[in-house]
Amino acid sequence: xxxxxxxxxxxxxxxxxxxxKIYDPKLKVRARREWRGVKDTFYDYTRWLYLMSVLGRFIIxxxxxxxxxxxxxxxxxxxxxxxxxxxxVGLRDEALRLAHTSFNFVIAxxxxxxxxxxxxxxxVGNDKAYSDACVVTDENSMVTFMMGFDTKKxxxxxxxxxxxxxSNIFHQFNVMHYLDIAQQYGISGDVCPMPEAEAGxxxxxxxxxxxxxxxxxxxxxxxxxxxxGIIAKRLERxxxxxxFQLATPxxxxxxxxxxYAAQEIKNAIxxxxxxxxxxWDWDVYFRAAKRVNDATRCRIAQLEINSTPYPQFFGAAFSxxxxxxxxxxxxxNADFVKIDHKLLALAxxxxxxxxxYAKEYRHRAIVWGVQPQYVIxxxxxxxQCWGVMPLTDMLSVINxxxxxxxxxxxxxxxxxxxxxxxxxxxxxxxxxxxxxxVLLDDLWELCEKMNADMVMMWExxxxxxxxxxxxxxxxxxxxxxxxxxxVSHDLCDPRVFTRSAIRDQVSAYMxxxxxxxxxxxxxxxxxxxxxx
Amino acid sequence: xxxxxHLQYFEDLLQVANNALITxxxxxxxxxxxxxxxxxxxPLLNLDRAFSIRLHAPHTGSMDIATYYMTNLxxxxxxxxxxxxxxxxxxFADCVITPDGCTMMNRAVENMELLKTMGKDNPNxxxxxxxxxxxxxxNDVNLAVLQCKNHILTPLHEKYGIDISDEAIRxxxxxxxxxxxxxxxxxxxxxxxxxxxxxxEYHVITLASYVCPKHxxxxxxxxxxxxxKTREPDEKQPWRARILLVGSEVDDSDLIKLIxxxxxxxxxxxxxxxxxPGRNEIVLNDDEDALTQVCRHYIQNCQCxxxxxxxxxxxRKQYVADLAREYKADGxxxxxxxxxxxxxxxxxxxxxxxxxxxxxxVLSVDRPYSIASSAGQMRTRVQxxxxxxxxxxxxxxxxx
Numbered sequence: 001x002x003x004x005x006x007x008x009x010x011x012x013x014x015x016x017x018x019x020x021k022i023y024d025p026k027l028k029v030r031a032r033r034e035w036r037g038v039k040d041t042f043y044d045y046t047r048w049l050y051l052m053s054v055l056g057r058f059i060i061x062x063x064x065x066x067x068x069x070x071x072x073x074x075x076x077x078x079x080x081x082x083x084x085x086x087x088x089v090g091l092r093d094e095a096l097r098l099a100h101t102s103f104n105f106v107i108a109x110x111x112x113x114x115x116x117x118x119x120x121x122x123x124v125g126n127d128k129a130y131s132d133a134c135v136v137t138d139e140n141s142m143v144t145f146m147m148g149f150d151t152k153k154x155x156x157x158x159x160x161x162x163x164x165x166x167s168n169i170f171h172q173f174n175v176m177h178y179l180d181i182a183q184q185y186g187i188s189g190d191v192c193p194m195p196e197a198e199a200g201x202x203x204x205x206x207x208x209x210x211x212x213x214x215x216x217x218x219x220x221x222x223x224x225x226x227x228x229g230i231i232a233k234r235l236e237r238x239x240x241x242x243x244f245q246l247a248t249p250x251x252x253x254x255x256x257x258x259x260y261a262a263q264e265i266k267n268a269i270x271x272x273x274x275x276x277x278x279x280w281d282w283d284v285y286f287r288a289a290k291r292v293n294d295a296t297r298c299r300i301a302q303l304e305i306n307s308t309p310y311p312q313f314f315g316a317a318f319s320x321x322x323x324x325x326x327x328x329x330x331x332x333n334a335d336f337v338k339i340d341h342k343l344l345a346l347a348x349x350x351x352x353x354x355x356x357y358a359k360e361y362r363h364r365a366i367v368w369g370v371q372p373q374y375v376i377x378x379x380x381x382x383x384q385c386w387g388v389m390p391l392t393d394m395l396s397v398i399n400x401x402x403x404x405x406x407x408x409x410x411x412x413x414x415x416x417x418x419x420x421x422x423x424x425x426x427x428x429x430x431x432x433x434x435x436x437x438v439l440l441d442d443l444w445e446l447c448e449k450m451n452a453d454m455v456m457m458w459e460x461x462x463x464x465x466x467x468x469x470x471x472x473x474x475x476x477x478x479x480x481x482x483x484x485x486x487v488s489h490d491l492c493d494p495r496v497f498t499r500s501a502i503r504d505q506v507s508a509y510m511x512x513x514x515x516x517x518x519x520x521x522x523x524x525x526x527x528x529x530x531x532x
Numbered sequence: 533x534x535x536x537x538h539l540q541y542f543e544d545l546l547q548v549a550n551n552a553l554i555t556x557x558x559x560x561x562x563x564x565x566x567x568x569x570x571x572x573x574x575p576l577l578n579l580d581r582a583f584s585i586r587l588h589a590p591h592t593g594s595m596d597i598a599t600y601y602m603t604n605l606x607x608x609x610x611x612x613x614x615x616x617x618x619x620x621x622x623x624f625a626d627c628v629i630t631p632d633g634c635t636m637m638n639r640a641v642e643n644m645e646l647l648k649t650m651g652k653d654n655p656n657x658x659x660x661x662x663x664x665x666x667x668x669x670x671n672d673v674n675l676a677v678l679q680c681k682n683h684i685l686t687p688l689h690e691k692y693g694i695d696i697s698d699e700a701i702r703x704x705x706x707x708x709x710x711x712x713x714x715x716x717x718x719x720x721x722x723x724x725x726x727x728x729x730x731x732x733e734y735h736v737i738t739l740a741s742y743v744c745p746k747h748x749x750x751x752x753x754x755x756x757x758x759x760x761k762t763r764e765p766d767e768k769q770p771w772r773a774r775i776l777l778v779g780s781e782v783d784d785s786d787l788i789k790l791i792x793x794x795x796x797x798x799x800x801x802x803x804x805x806x807x808x809p810g811r812n813e814i815v816l817n818d819d820e821d822a823l824t825q826v827c828r829h830y831i832q833n834c835q836c837x838x839x840x841x842x843x844x845x846x847x848r849k850q851y852v853a854d855l856a857r858e859y860k861a862d863g864x865x866x867x868x869x870x871x872x873x874x875x876x877x878x879x880x881x882x883x884x885x886x887x888x889x890x891x892x893x894v895l896s897v898d899r900p901y902s903i904a905s906s907a908g909q910m911r912t913r914v915q916x917x918x919x920x921x922x923x924x925x926x927x928x929x930x931x932x
Contacts, residue, residue, distance in 0.1 A: 185880060185884070186879070186880035186883060186884065186896055187876055187877060187880045188868070188870070188871075188876040188898060190605070190870065190871050190876070191873050191876045191877070192873070199877070216840075218666060218840055221635065221873070222634055222635050222838070222873035222874050223873045223876075223877070225838070225840050225874075226837060226873060226874055226876070226877030226878065227877060228840065229840070229842070229845045229877060229878075229881055230877065230880070230881055232842055232845070233842075233845070233881070236842060243842060245666070245667065245840045245841045245842065247665075247666035247667055247672075247840060247841075249663045249675075250632045250663060251632055251661060251663045254663065256663075256678050256679065256682050257663045257675070259674070259675075259678075260663075260671055260672070260674065260675040260678075263671045263674075264671065267669075267671070433632070433635070435642070435661065436639075436642045436646065459603075461603075461605050462605070464605070464606050464607075464635045464636045464639065464871070464873065465635045465639065467602065467603040467605045467606060468602045468603075468606050468610075468635065468636060468638075468639030468640070468642075468643070469601075469602075469639060469642075469643075470600075470601065470602060470603045471600050471601030471602065471643070472601065472643065472646055
């Protein structure tokens with residue numbers, strides 16, 4: 001089997017050495033804050049204050065208070081500070097700053113998204129003029145088709161992000177109610193719980209109602225595609241919001257789907273123009289395209305750092321920031337550029353100073369598959385408890401090609417193809433769909449490139465695209481001498497696999513197959529199954 | 533009723549995937565094109581010397597090896613096909629053409645390819661994967677045409693020298709239509725108040741038209757149609773209700789038999805391997821090339837839940853309602869194979885809309901691939917459904 005050289009941290013990390021002690025089984029949040037040494041604790045505290053100021057500014061707006069009491073899912077946002085702690089557990093130095101910089105920005109973005117939803121929501125803010133300038137899109141949606149619309153004139157509302165995706169990260173039990181609603185309606189319990197929960201929210205009539213039109217897509221999976229029908233029926237027939245289905249080919253590596261995909265983008269743009277009355281602006285588009293390329297370069301640089309013995313930016317913070325930037329932003333918001341560069345500077349500094357996340361790294365792992373929403377801190381636990389360094393995850397391995405960014409007649413036609421390419425290569429589906437090569441071969445290439453000796457395979461049990469290749473992963477890993485560690489979960493339903501049941505799979509593998517003991521035994525059994 | 537003369541013959545053909553007629557056709561020098569989904573335009577697989585066989589796995593028992601490769605979380609049809617392929621049950625195929633229609637079937641065929649389950653002694657053997665249309669727009673027709681050229685016509689021509697000309701396509705469509713007319717004419721007897729063919733018999737005949745070389749069963753279909761014209765239905769009808777069966781693929785005729793044993797006559801079939809929409813005639817004109825017309829036909833007629841635009845989403849329910857009215861159904865059974873994502877949602881929305889918007893009693897069930905493994909459960913569900921229809925009929929002043 002392949003082995004990698006162990007990397008030992010020569011520096012004793014400041015503060016307490018056993019973060020597992022801050023958990024209390026009697027509490028739904030951590031018993032106390034973590035002591036990280038004077039400098040890092042102070043920094044952490046200032047970021048906590050910043051976070052509270054973001055939340056405070058949100059809740060002083062009367063319509064947001066109204067929205068808070070109208071929507072069940074808003075309860076999750078009471079636990080944002082606790083949620084932020086999941087992203088920083090055990091972190092010090094640049095790692096702590098990377099997590100805060102990226103995730104605080106994401107939280108501010110989500111907070112703004114909720115505020116926007118409430119402003120236009122017919123049941124809360126009911127700002128009709130604002131609502132008439134809003135286009136509602138899916139949670140799992142590349143918004144490339146909005147790149148050429150002036151953000152001051154047309155507002156893109158990814159209403160499923162705050163409603164389902166982000167709220168589930170802050171409160172693990174949040175979506176269970178909506179899953180129950182969906183299954184009570186008749187949807188099977190064996191489909192992916194994410195689109196099922198979104199359908200459940202729609203059935204429960206618990207989405208904000210706004211927008212002059214909506215655009216749905218099929219970017220993730222069969223379940224996501226099918227859940228759209230239930231949601232669109234309510235949008236169209238009950239609320240009179242016209243809905244466009246943006247079809248995105250699955251076999252995205254085949255050149256013979258490109259014309260179709262590009263035409264679909266054109267059709268989506270025409271639909272938005274028709275309903276908003278705002279024209280596509282090529283200046284706006286190419287400015288956004290430059291920002292997309294800039295983000296791509298930063299992401300590539302981050303992954304290159306992670307290929308070295310001293311990876312810096314990985315795990316939930318990287319993954320969620322990347323999701324937000326690549327998919328939900330797609331170059332439209334210039335603020336992301338500053339954050340991208342700040343994050344890269346932090347990572348480069350950490351690399352130069354050989355900062356480590358744990359006292360030693362025993363293995364280098366690629367994390368493949370889809371991570372569970374409710375154990376979002378798992379990768380930090382993996383490195384701190386077992387010394388397995390997660391170099392990157394599947395959702396972060398996305399497009400590395402540059403798109404046309406100069407406004408020329410040729411590039412305007414190329415732009416549709418670029419948008420189509422980005423749309424087809426959306427996070428997750430760029431590996432789960434498009435043939436087995438993007439799922440299997442890409443993984444082994446990445447193992448080689450990043451010098452990984454292990455794959456931590458998230459087996460999302462309702463994801464048919466992944467589980468359908470289970471045996472091939474096993475066989476091909478064996479042929480290559482790569483350790484493959486299966487970790488099953490059900491994405492956002494903690495009733496199927498609890499947090500400890502998920503971690504126990506790793507611990508069992510590390511003890512029985514790898515014959516190793518944990519770096520930090522206090523972390524092996526964390527009593528957080530009932531925590532938010 | 534007297535047994536149909538050729539029923540046993542058709543039943544025998546369905547007992548194994550590699551039936552005697554496939555062997556016969558291959559001995560005639562024909563090329564067997566295997567496929568896995570109704571979204572593949574069937575006439576294009578029957579050009580010139582080629583004949584199509586839709587893969588099925590009758591009498592599936594253990595799926596242990598396929599379950600190792602695909603886990604027990606994928607639908608049983610996809611695992612059953614992989615298991616059968618690993619066992620060597622599909623070695624008759626000269627190529628496999630599959631659309632990326634649903635993820636699970638696509639993965640099943642990809643596993644077949646990676647495991648090299650077929651084509652070991654055939655250097656011309658190939659696998660092709662197609663992108664399939666999502667909507668019924670002109671853009672989707674263009675996509676379908678290109679996909680059919682690149683993934684059906686070109687490889688068939690290059691590997692096996694199959695004639696893929698416009699004339700060849702028109703000839704294949706004409707032959708396809710002959711089979712469709714026969715199947716439809718046989719099925720029309722189900723509309724009668726005292727039907728002279730059962731749903732089970734009809735399913736056996738229809739299924740045979742998918743899994744056998746069509747030219748070799750045509751004569752038997754014609755004879756069966758003639759026989760039906762004079763077949764006397766029983767004086768006392770055993771049926772307590774007329775049922776339209778809608779859902780994912782049904783290649784297990786025992787499911788129909790089980791439903792009918794409970795007194796529910798399956799008067800119409802709207803499922804994969806069924807006659808709606810798969811046995812609708814394709815009408816060609818001389819103004820446009822045949823390939824484009826075939827593709828347009830498949831896209832416009834497609835009732836697969838994968839079609840995602842709302843015109844299609846609502847249209848599928850209207851289609852079911854229209855069939856229910858045409859075949860005088862008293863109720864509708866929406867079924868899905870367990871773990872099927874597309875039909876999990878379609879079944880839910882369909883059963884809700886057919887009940888709420890169209891007023892039909894609806895039974896919504898999931899089921900295993902082989903009904904034999906869960907017969908008791910299904911029997912109970914259907915019995916209860918039939919009784920509920922009867923009670924409603926009594927409440928409306930009708931007879932039980």
